[in-house]
Amino acid sequence: MGKGNRLSFFSLVIGGAAGFGLLWITRRAWDDCGVKVNGVGNGPTLLFVGLPVAMVVNIVLFSVVWRVMKKGGGGKFLMPLIGALVAIAIADLALFSWAGTPAGMAAPICPGNVPAWWPEWIPT
Secondary structure, three states, X not given: OOHHHHHHHHHHHHXXXXXXXXXXXXXXXXXXXXXXXXXEOHHHHHHHHHHHHHHHXXXXXXXXXXXXXXXXXXXXXXXXXXXXXXXXXXXXXXXXXXXXXXXXXXXXXXXXXXXXXXXXXXOO
């Protein structure tokens, strides 16, 4: 497997898994807090809007951080991988804070649309 193929494989697998994880957490938060986007069920909104956004952000971010760390002398495999995973975790937290807890919508169940199971020490 060539170097470019390995990067593409890792970015698709890790970025894709992180994207699906973000959508799963967002869907769970919306269901627990009774959030309805445009008066419809949340499945189509997340599938046709949330999934492409999460996948593109995670895959591009993984590829960029991986390449920058490898070219900057950050190591061959482990450090670029850790750097990319940390960058994806921060980006997914930001995306969840923006889309998973929509402050502009009414909060019928959860205050601020933040579910009760979300840790208080992680900001939203």
